[in-house]
Amino acid sequence: MKKRILCLGSAALDNIYGVEKIPTGSAKVLAREFVQVGAGMAASAATAIVRLGGSAEFYGRIGNDPAGLIFLSDMRREGVWANGVRVVGGHQTQVSAIVVTPDCERVLYTYKDPHMPADPSWLPFDQIRKGYYDGCLVDVRWPEGAGAVLQAAKEAGVIGMLDADTAPNEDLEKLVPLASHVVFSKQALLAYTGNGLVAEALHIVSTDVNGFVGATIGWEGFLWMQDGGIHRVPSLQVQVVDTLAAGDVFHGAFILALVEGQPIRHAAHFACVAASLKCRTFGGRLGAPYREEVEQTLETF
Numbered sequence: 001m002k003k004r005i006l007c008l009g010s011a012a013l014d015n016i017y018g019v020e021k022i023p024t025g026s027a028k029v030l031a032r033e034f035v036q037v038g039a040g041m042a043a044s045a046a047t048a049i050v051r052l053g054g055s056a057e058f059y060g061r062i063g064n065d066p067a068g069l070i071f072l073s074d075m076r077r078e079g080v081w082a083n084g085v086r087v088v089g090g091h092q093t094q095v096s097a098i099v100v101t102p103d104c105e106r107v108l109y110t111y112k113d114p115h116m117p118a119d120p121s122w123l124p125f126d127q128i129r130k131g132y133y134d135g136c137l138v139d140v141r142w143p144e145g146a147g148a149v150l151q152a153a154k155e156a157g158v159i160g161m162l163d164a165d166t167a168p169n170e171d172l173e174k175l176v177p178l179a180s181h182v183v184f185s186k187q188a189l190l191a192y193t194g195n196g197l198v199a200e201a202l203h204i205v206s207t208d209v210n211g212f213v214g215a216t217i218g219w220e221g222f223l224w225m226q227d228g229g230i231h232r233v234p235s236l237q238v239q240v241v242d243t244l245a246a247g248d249v250f251h252g253a254f255i256l257a258l259v260e261g262q263p264i265r266h267a268a269h270f271a272c273v274a275a276s277l278k279c280r281t282f283g284g285r286l287g288a289p290y291r292e293e294v295e296q297t298l299e300t301f
Contacts, residue, residue, distance in 0.1 A: 005259065007046040007057065007138070010112075011043055012043070012071070014038075014039040020101065037285065038070060038075055040139070042060070042138060044252070045252030047288060048278075049256050050080055051291070060086070062093040067095050088116060097109045102241075118144040118145070123149060128156050136153040137255050140175065146175055147175055150179050160181070167188070176205065182212065202230065221235045231264075241287075248285060249285065254271035270294065
Protein backbone atom coordinates (compact mmCIF):
# COMPACT_ATOMS: atom_id res chain seq x y z
CA MET A 1 0.00 0.00 0.00
CA LYS A 2 1.25 3.49 -0.81
CA LYS A 3 2.35 5.59 2.13
CA ARG A 4 -0.07 8.44 2.80
CA ILE A 5 1.39 11.87 3.61
CA LEU A 6 -0.46 15.05 4.53
CA CYS A 7 1.16 18.18 3.10
CA LEU A 8 0.17 21.65 4.29
CA GLY A 9 1.30 25.12 3.35
CA SER A 10 1.27 27.77 0.68
CA ALA A 11 -0.82 27.34 -2.47
CA ALA A 12 0.48 29.56 -5.26
CA LEU A 13 0.43 30.06 -8.99
CA ASP A 14 3.99 30.52 -10.23
CA ASN A 15 4.73 32.36 -13.46
CA ILE A 16 8.30 31.38 -14.33
CA TYR A 17 10.28 33.29 -16.94
CA GLY A 18 13.59 32.14 -18.36
CA VAL A 19 15.73 35.12 -19.36
CA GLU A 20 19.33 35.59 -20.46
CA LYS A 21 20.15 37.96 -17.62
CA ILE A 22 18.45 39.89 -14.86
CA PRO A 23 18.31 43.57 -15.86
CA THR A 24 19.21 46.51 -13.68
CA GLY A 25 16.98 49.53 -13.75
CA SER A 26 13.94 49.91 -16.00
CA ALA A 27 13.84 47.42 -18.87
CA LYS A 28 11.63 45.47 -21.24
CA VAL A 29 12.90 41.88 -21.49
CA LEU A 30 11.87 39.13 -23.90
CA ALA A 31 11.80 35.79 -22.09
CA ARG A 32 13.22 32.73 -23.86
CA GLU A 33 11.00 30.32 -21.86
CA PHE A 34 7.83 30.55 -19.82
CA VAL A 35 5.69 28.19 -17.74
CA GLN A 36 2.74 28.75 -15.43
CA VAL A 37 2.36 26.13 -12.74
CA GLY A 38 0.53 25.52 -9.47
CA ALA A 39 3.17 25.41 -6.76
CA GLY A 40 4.14 26.47 -3.24
CA MET A 41 6.63 24.71 -1.00
CA ALA A 42 4.51 21.90 0.47
CA ALA A 43 2.38 21.74 -2.68
CA SER A 44 5.45 21.11 -4.83
CA ALA A 45 6.64 18.52 -2.32
CA ALA A 46 3.25 16.81 -2.62
CA THR A 47 3.61 16.46 -6.39
CA ALA A 48 7.10 15.02 -5.90
CA ILE A 49 5.75 12.48 -3.40
CA VAL A 50 3.20 11.25 -5.94
CA ARG A 51 5.77 10.97 -8.74
CA LEU A 52 8.00 9.00 -6.38
CA GLY A 53 5.31 6.47 -5.57
CA GLY A 54 3.59 7.87 -2.49
CA SER A 55 0.12 9.25 -1.84
CA ALA A 56 -0.14 12.94 -0.99
CA GLU A 57 -3.03 15.00 0.31
CA PHE A 58 -2.59 18.77 0.21
CA TYR A 59 -4.22 21.25 2.57
CA GLY A 60 -4.04 24.98 1.96
CA ARG A 61 -6.04 28.09 1.09
CA ILE A 62 -6.78 29.75 -2.22
CA GLY A 63 -9.00 32.55 -3.42
CA ASN A 64 -12.06 32.08 -5.61
CA ASP A 65 -10.19 33.37 -8.64
CA PRO A 66 -8.62 32.10 -11.90
CA ALA A 67 -5.22 31.58 -10.25
CA GLY A 68 -6.81 29.31 -7.65
CA LEU A 69 -8.62 27.26 -10.28
CA ILE A 70 -5.37 26.71 -12.17
CA PHE A 71 -3.64 25.68 -8.93
CA LEU A 72 -6.33 23.09 -8.17
CA SER A 73 -6.27 21.75 -11.71
CA ASP A 74 -2.48 21.35 -11.62
CA MET A 75 -2.53 19.51 -8.29
CA ARG A 76 -5.19 17.09 -9.45
CA ARG A 77 -3.44 16.53 -12.77
CA GLU A 78 -0.38 15.43 -10.80
CA GLY A 79 -2.44 12.98 -8.79
CA VAL A 80 -2.42 14.97 -5.54
CA TRP A 81 -5.62 14.70 -3.47
CA ALA A 82 -6.61 18.36 -3.29
CA ASN A 83 -10.05 18.26 -1.67
CA GLY A 84 -8.35 19.68 1.40
CA VAL A 85 -7.78 22.99 -0.35
CA ARG A 86 -10.17 25.59 1.06
CA VAL A 87 -11.52 28.14 -1.44
CA VAL A 88 -12.02 31.44 0.41
CA GLY A 89 -14.35 33.88 -1.30
CA GLY A 90 -13.33 37.52 -1.41
CA HIS A 91 -9.62 36.70 -1.19
CA GLN A 92 -6.79 36.23 -3.69
CA THR A 93 -4.65 33.21 -4.40
CA GLN A 94 -0.94 33.76 -3.90
CA VAL A 95 0.81 34.52 -7.21
CA SER A 96 4.49 34.77 -8.06
CA ALA A 97 6.55 36.04 -10.97
CA ILE A 98 9.93 34.30 -11.01
CA VAL A 99 12.79 35.26 -13.31
CA VAL A 100 15.48 32.61 -13.87
CA THR A 101 18.76 32.97 -15.79
CA PRO A 102 20.84 30.18 -17.43
CA ASP A 103 23.31 30.31 -14.53
CA CYS A 104 20.39 29.83 -12.08
CA GLU A 105 20.30 33.31 -10.66
CA ARG A 106 16.72 34.24 -9.94
CA VAL A 107 14.46 37.00 -8.68
CA LEU A 108 11.08 36.16 -7.18
CA TYR A 109 8.18 38.60 -6.88
CA THR A 110 5.29 37.32 -4.76
CA TYR A 111 1.90 38.65 -3.79
CA LYS A 112 0.27 36.98 -0.77
CA ASP A 113 -3.15 38.12 0.37
CA PRO A 114 -2.47 39.60 3.84
CA HIS A 115 -6.09 39.06 4.88
CA MET A 116 -6.38 35.36 4.04
CA PRO A 117 -8.02 33.71 7.10
CA ALA A 118 -5.43 31.89 9.21
CA ASP A 119 -7.82 29.81 11.36
CA PRO A 120 -6.75 26.12 11.16
CA SER A 121 -9.73 24.63 13.03
CA TRP A 122 -11.13 22.96 9.88
CA LEU A 123 -8.07 20.77 9.31
CA PRO A 124 -8.37 16.95 9.75
CA PHE A 125 -6.86 16.68 13.22
CA ASP A 126 -8.91 13.62 14.19
CA GLN A 127 -7.62 11.72 11.16
CA ILE A 128 -4.04 12.69 11.98
CA ARG A 129 -4.38 11.61 15.62
CA LYS A 130 -5.99 8.29 14.64
CA GLY A 131 -3.03 7.40 12.41
CA TYR A 132 -4.72 7.85 9.04
CA TYR A 133 -1.49 9.44 7.74
CA ASP A 134 1.97 7.89 7.80
CA GLY A 135 3.51 11.34 8.11
CA CYS A 136 2.87 15.07 7.81
CA LEU A 137 4.94 17.69 5.98
CA VAL A 138 4.35 21.39 6.56
CA ASP A 139 5.99 24.56 5.33
CA VAL A 140 6.35 27.89 7.11
CA ARG A 141 3.98 29.99 5.00
CA TRP A 142 0.87 29.24 7.10
CA PRO A 143 2.31 29.01 10.61
CA GLU A 144 -1.04 28.61 12.39
CA GLY A 145 -1.93 25.58 10.28
CA ALA A 146 1.60 24.20 10.41
CA GLY A 147 1.81 24.36 14.20
CA ALA A 148 -1.55 22.68 14.67
CA VAL A 149 -0.69 19.85 12.27
CA LEU A 150 2.73 19.28 13.85
CA GLN A 151 1.12 19.06 17.28
CA ALA A 152 -1.42 16.51 16.02
CA ALA A 153 1.34 14.47 14.35
CA LYS A 154 3.26 14.44 17.64
CA GLU A 155 0.19 13.15 19.46
CA ALA A 156 -0.24 10.44 16.81
CA GLY A 157 3.41 9.39 17.03
CA VAL A 158 4.03 9.91 13.30
CA ILE A 159 6.66 11.97 11.52
CA GLY A 160 5.89 15.68 11.57
CA MET A 161 8.41 17.34 9.25
CA LEU A 162 8.94 21.09 9.03
CA ASP A 163 10.28 22.58 5.82
CA ALA A 164 12.12 25.38 7.61
CA ASP A 165 12.74 27.91 4.88
CA THR A 166 13.40 31.59 5.49
CA ALA A 167 10.66 33.02 7.73
CA PRO A 168 10.28 35.38 10.68
CA ASN A 169 12.21 34.00 13.64
CA GLU A 170 9.16 34.25 15.87
CA ASP A 171 7.35 31.78 13.58
CA LEU A 172 10.28 29.37 13.48
CA GLU A 173 10.73 29.55 17.25
CA LYS A 174 7.15 28.26 17.65
CA LEU A 175 7.30 25.61 14.93
CA VAL A 176 10.76 24.08 15.34
CA PRO A 177 10.13 22.52 18.79
CA LEU A 178 6.87 20.94 17.56
CA ALA A 179 8.44 18.99 14.71
CA SER A 180 9.91 15.52 14.91
CA HIS A 181 12.06 16.35 11.88
CA VAL A 182 13.26 19.84 10.92
CA VAL A 183 14.95 20.36 7.57
CA PHE A 184 16.27 23.87 6.99
CA SER A 185 17.55 25.49 3.87
CA LYS A 186 21.12 26.70 4.41
CA GLN A 187 20.10 30.35 4.21
CA ALA A 188 17.25 29.92 6.67
CA LEU A 189 19.39 28.00 9.16
CA LEU A 190 22.12 30.62 9.22
CA ALA A 191 19.60 33.46 9.52
CA TYR A 192 17.73 31.67 12.32
CA THR A 193 20.80 30.99 14.44
CA GLY A 194 22.91 34.01 13.52
CA ASN A 195 25.84 31.64 13.02
CA GLY A 196 27.84 31.67 9.79
CA LEU A 197 28.77 27.95 9.80
CA VAL A 198 26.20 25.29 8.95
CA ALA A 199 27.65 22.60 11.24
CA GLU A 200 27.73 24.91 14.25
CA ALA A 201 24.24 26.20 13.46
CA LEU A 202 22.92 22.62 13.40
CA HIS A 203 24.41 22.02 16.86
CA ILE A 204 22.66 25.15 18.11
CA VAL A 205 19.26 24.14 16.73
CA SER A 206 19.60 20.56 17.97
CA THR A 207 19.22 21.84 21.53
CA ASP A 208 15.68 23.02 20.63
CA VAL A 209 14.61 19.88 18.74
CA ASN A 210 13.68 16.64 20.42
CA GLY A 211 14.29 14.81 17.17
CA PHE A 212 16.02 15.16 13.82
CA VAL A 213 17.56 18.33 12.40
CA GLY A 214 19.29 18.79 9.05
CA ALA A 215 19.94 21.33 6.32
CA THR A 216 20.03 21.28 2.54
CA ILE A 217 23.20 23.01 1.33
CA GLY A 218 22.68 23.29 -2.43
CA TRP A 219 25.22 21.59 -4.68
CA GLU A 220 27.10 20.39 -1.57
CA GLY A 221 24.23 18.10 -0.59
CA PHE A 222 22.64 17.57 2.83
CA LEU A 223 23.99 17.81 6.38
CA TRP A 224 22.33 16.45 9.52
CA MET A 225 22.93 15.81 13.20
CA GLN A 226 22.99 12.19 14.37
CA ASP A 227 24.45 10.60 17.51
CA GLY A 228 26.07 13.90 18.44
CA GLY A 229 27.95 14.26 15.16
CA ILE A 230 27.54 15.85 11.74
CA HIS A 231 26.86 13.65 8.73
CA ARG A 232 26.69 14.52 5.03
CA VAL A 233 25.63 13.07 1.72
CA PRO A 234 26.54 14.87 -1.52
CA SER A 235 24.31 16.05 -4.32
CA LEU A 236 24.38 14.26 -7.65
CA GLN A 237 26.41 16.17 -10.22
CA VAL A 238 24.15 17.14 -13.12
CA GLN A 239 23.97 19.87 -15.74
CA VAL A 240 22.00 22.43 -13.74
CA VAL A 241 19.33 24.37 -15.60
CA ASP A 242 16.96 25.52 -12.86
CA THR A 243 17.22 25.01 -9.08
CA LEU A 244 13.74 26.37 -8.36
CA ALA A 245 11.77 23.86 -6.22
CA ALA A 246 14.76 21.56 -5.72
CA GLY A 247 14.40 21.99 -1.96
CA ASP A 248 10.69 21.17 -2.17
CA VAL A 249 11.45 17.97 -4.09
CA PHE A 250 14.06 17.09 -1.46
CA HIS A 251 11.54 17.46 1.36
CA GLY A 252 8.93 15.37 -0.42
CA ALA A 253 11.41 12.63 -1.26
CA PHE A 254 12.95 12.64 2.22
CA ILE A 255 9.72 12.24 4.18
CA LEU A 256 8.50 9.57 1.76
CA ALA A 257 11.70 7.58 2.19
CA LEU A 258 11.51 7.90 5.98
CA VAL A 259 7.89 6.75 6.27
CA GLU A 260 8.81 3.84 4.00
CA GLY A 261 11.29 2.82 6.68
CA GLN A 262 14.53 3.75 4.96
CA PRO A 263 17.46 4.59 7.30
CA ILE A 264 18.36 8.27 7.45
CA ARG A 265 21.46 7.98 5.26
CA HIS A 266 19.58 6.04 2.58
CA ALA A 267 16.68 8.50 2.76
CA ALA A 268 19.12 11.41 2.41
CA HIS A 269 20.75 9.82 -0.66
CA PHE A 270 17.31 9.20 -2.18
CA ALA A 271 16.23 12.80 -1.58
CA CYS A 272 19.50 14.31 -2.83
CA VAL A 273 19.28 12.34 -6.07
CA ALA A 274 15.63 13.35 -6.59
CA ALA A 275 16.42 17.02 -5.96
CA SER A 276 19.48 16.93 -8.21
CA LEU A 277 17.59 15.34 -11.09
CA LYS A 278 14.95 18.07 -10.80
CA CYS A 279 17.63 20.70 -11.47
CA ARG A 280 18.13 19.49 -15.05
CA THR A 281 14.75 20.87 -16.11
CA PHE A 282 13.41 24.42 -16.40
CA GLY A 283 10.07 25.08 -14.77
CA GLY A 284 10.37 24.62 -11.01
CA ARG A 285 8.56 21.53 -9.70
CA LEU A 286 7.76 20.34 -13.24
CA GLY A 287 11.24 18.83 -13.31
CA ALA A 288 10.57 16.50 -10.36
CA PRO A 289 11.66 12.96 -11.35
CA TYR A 290 9.75 9.70 -11.15
CA ARG A 291 10.65 6.78 -8.87
CA GLU A 292 12.17 4.54 -11.53
CA GLU A 293 14.68 7.17 -12.62
CA VAL A 294 15.72 7.93 -9.04
CA GLU A 295 16.24 4.26 -8.21
CA GLN A 296 18.18 3.62 -11.41
CA THR A 297 20.43 6.59 -10.64
CA LEU A 298 20.98 5.43 -7.06
CA GLU A 299 22.42 2.17 -8.36
CA THR A 300 25.41 4.06 -9.76
CA PHE A 301 25.58 6.99 -7.30
